[in-house]
Every structure is written in structure tokens, then in C-alpha cells.
Amino acid sequence: MEARCPVCGSTLEVPDDAIPGELIDCNSCGALLEVFNDNGAISLREAGGVLEDWGE
Amino acid sequence: MRVALVYERLREEESQILRAMERLGVEGALLHLPSNHYRLEARASEADVALIRTMSHTNSVASSEILSNRGLKCVNSPEVIRVCGDKLLTSLKLISSGIPTPKTAVAFSPEGVLRAAKEIGFPVVVKPVNGSWGRLVSLARDEEELRSIIEHREAIGSPYYRIHYIQEYIEKPDRDIRAYGTDKEFITAIYRISNHWITNTARGARVEPVRATEDLRDLVLRTCEALGGGFLGIDIVEDRERGLMVLEANAVTEFKNAARATGVDIAGELVRYAVSGCS
Numbered sequence: 272m273e274a275r276c277p278v279c280g281s282t283l284e285v286p287d288d289a290i291p292g293e294l295i296d297c298n299s300c301g302a303l304l305e306v307f308n309d310n311g312a313i314s315l316r317e318a319g320g321v322l323e324d325w326g327e
Numbered sequence: 328m329r330v331a332l333v334y335e336r337l338r339e340e341e342s343q344i345l346r347a348m349e350r351l352g353v354e355g356a357l358l359h360l361p362s363n364h365y366r367l368e369a370r371a372s373e374a375d376v377a378l379i380r381t382m383s384h385t386n387s388v389a390s391s392e393i394l395s396n397r398g399l400k401c402v403n404s405p406e407v408i409r410v411c412g413d414k415l416l417t418s419l420k421l422i423s424s425g426i427p428t429p430k431t432a433v434a435f436s437p438e439g440v441l442r443a444a445k446e447i448g449f450p451v452v453v454k455p456v457n458g459s460w461g462r463l464v465s466l467a468r469d470e471e472e473l474r475s476i477i478e479h480r481e482a483i484g485s486p487y488y489r490i491h492y493i494q495e496y497i498e499k500p501d502r503d504i505r506a507y508g509t510d511k512e513f514i515t516a517i518y519r520i521s522n523h524w525i526t527n528t529a530r531g532a533r534v535e536p537v538r539a540t541e542d543l544r545d546l547v548l549r550t551c552e553a554l555g556g557g558f559l560g561i562d563i564v565e566d567r568e569r570g571l572m573v574l575e576a577n578a579v580t581e582f583k584n585a586a587r588a589t590g591v592d593i594a595g596e597l598v599r600y601a602v603s604g605c606s
Contacts, residue, residue, distance in 0.1 A: 292335060292361075
């Protein structure tokens with residue numbers, strides 16, 4: 272399926288078996304993107320960096 | 328029996344858990360925490376068990392609370408995640424259960440922490456009560472260094488950094504132990520070896536399997552029981568005179584390096600633990 276990079280706006284091919292929470296790189300701008308399931312529709316959003324309470 | 332894997336990012340550990348569920352014939356459902364919303368009135372759920380695997384400690388507690396309230400067995404329970412995510416609560420539970428742990432003090436002012444450090448004896452380790460991956464853990468060898476660390480922490484602004492948690496520094500042999508288990512079973516353990524006094528694998532420590540002694544096995548079970556049960560990753564140091572001492576425990580534990588070093592199927596053990604006692 273195709274989705275739009277939220278950073279540079281280019282169109283990316285997202286694998287059909289992509290799982291929400293998986294990370295992919297935009298091969299146009301290099302942004303790290305997270306697969307997101309917005310009420311049944313797969314979209315991409317910029318993957319945030321490590322937050323203060325992440326980790327074990 | 329259906330197990331919901333609650334997660335934010337699909338890391339190596341979560342992928343291993345999914346494969347373990349498939350191997351063990353456990354029906355799994357993926358619950359990507361940010362993709363969904365959660366009505367608090369809801370009681371029914373499509374799963375019986377929730378494996379809480381979020382990276383954010385705050386979200387781990389919240390998701391475990393929500394799903395426990397819906398009647399799911401959460402691994403781990405919100406209480407256990409809350410205790411393990413807070414070094415102050417962890418220390419209180421360890422001490423009240425007689426688990427050996429380094430001398431620890433908490434102070435709420437720079438004056439108080441200086442007094443506490445003199446009482447414990449330098450060097451001391453200053454830790455955030457809610458920190459992870461060894462971040463902002465500092466070693467103060469003398470009063471001057473401690474004053475500087477405390478000044479920086481007070482300047483951060485967050486009230487959590489004004490709870491000054493300090494601990495006796497243990498002269499450990501260039502390594503510590505990460506052990507995995509429950510209150511019923513010891514699973515496996517690794518040494519985390521580093522020339523740096525912080526030995527988290529997230530900070531580049533080398534890993535080797537531990538040949539577990541009875542003392543270590545017993546300590547793991549007792550620690551899990553003291554912290555409220557659950558499936559935990561426990562950090563242990565070896566003091567030359569006093570033997571094994573528990574530093575802290577992790578309720579959403581990372582295990583890929585330990586699984587690789589020991590060959591133990593920690594993901595499978597976690598899944599088996601999650602479905603145990605459920606029909």
C-alpha cells in the first residue's frame with residue numbers, strides 16, 4: 272500500500288504486512304517513520320525520539 | 328485463551344514474544360497502544376491476558392491499570408510495574424522483606440542529601456527515583472562532587488529530581504548480574520561486564536551467562552515475591568563481604584542480550600508465565 276511521508280510529503284510503499292509500531296525509513300528524506308493504524312487506515316507518522324521514561 | 332501484546336514499538340523482544348506465542352500455540356492479538364483509544368467504562372475484552380511491553384514506564388502503568396480494570400490478567404500487574412518503576416518504592420519493599428540491598432537514603436534538600444552521604448560514607452551513587460537505562464545515574468566520590476550533582480539536579484525543575492535518592496557504592500568486580508525469574512521460578516542470568524561502573528547493556532556492557540548458585544536462585548524468587556510477584560529482570564551486585572545484593576528490578580524487562588548469551592527462550596518463558604493459571 273502507499274502512504275505519504277509526513278516530513279517531506281513523498282509517497283512511500285508500505286509493505287502489506289506492516290504492523291503498527293514498526294519503523295521504516297523514508298527513502299526520500301531519510302526521516303524515521305512509525306506505522307500507525309488510525310481507525311483501520313494505515314498511515315505514517317514521524318517516530319519520536321527516546322523519551323524520559325523509556326526503557327527499563 | 329487469548330493474549331494481547333500491548334506495545335508501542337515492535338522491538339526485537341516483542342518480535343520474539345510473537346514468535347513464542349505462535350510456537351506455543353497461544354492465540355495472540357497485537358494491541359498497539361497509540362493506535363487505539365480506551366473507554367474506561369468497558370469491561371469486556373477480546374483477550375484474557377495482557378502482556379505489557381510498552382517502552383514508556385508511564386504508559387506501562389496506565390495500560391496495565393486500564394486492562395486490569397477490564398478483567399484481564401496483566402503481566403505485569405500495575406502495582407508491580409509501579410513499584411519496579413520507582414527506586415524509592417523498590418528499596419522500601421526490599422528492605423521491609425529483608426532482601427540484601429546497599430545502604431540507601433532519600434533526602435528532599437541539598438543539606439539533607441549531604442548529611443545522608445556523610446552518614447552512608449563516600450562514594451555514593453545518586454539516582455533518579457524513576458530513571459531507566461542508567462540515565463542520570465551519577466557517582467559522587469566526595470562532598471564537592473555531590474554538591475555539584477545536586478545543584479544540577481535541582482536546576483532541572485522536575486520535582487522527581489528533587490527527591491535525592493542516594494546509595495552506597497558497591498565495589499563490584501567489573502560486572503553485575505541481570506537475573507530473570509518469578510516468585511516461583513528462576514529462569515536465567517547473565518553477567519554484564521564493563522570497565523565502567525555503570526554496567527547496563529544499553530550502555531554497552533558485554534554479556535556472559537551466569538552459572539547460577541543456589542543463593543542467586545533463592546534471591547531471585549524472594550525478590551520477585553517481595554516486589555509483588557510477576558515476571559522480572561533483577562539487577563544484582565556482588566559485594567566482596569556481604570555477597571549478593573539487589574539494586575532494582577524491571578517489570579517490563581528487556582532480554583534480547585540475555586537470550587542470545589544463554590540460549591534460554593526468555594520470550595517463551597514469559598508467554599508460559601502469562602498463560603499459567605488461565606484456562
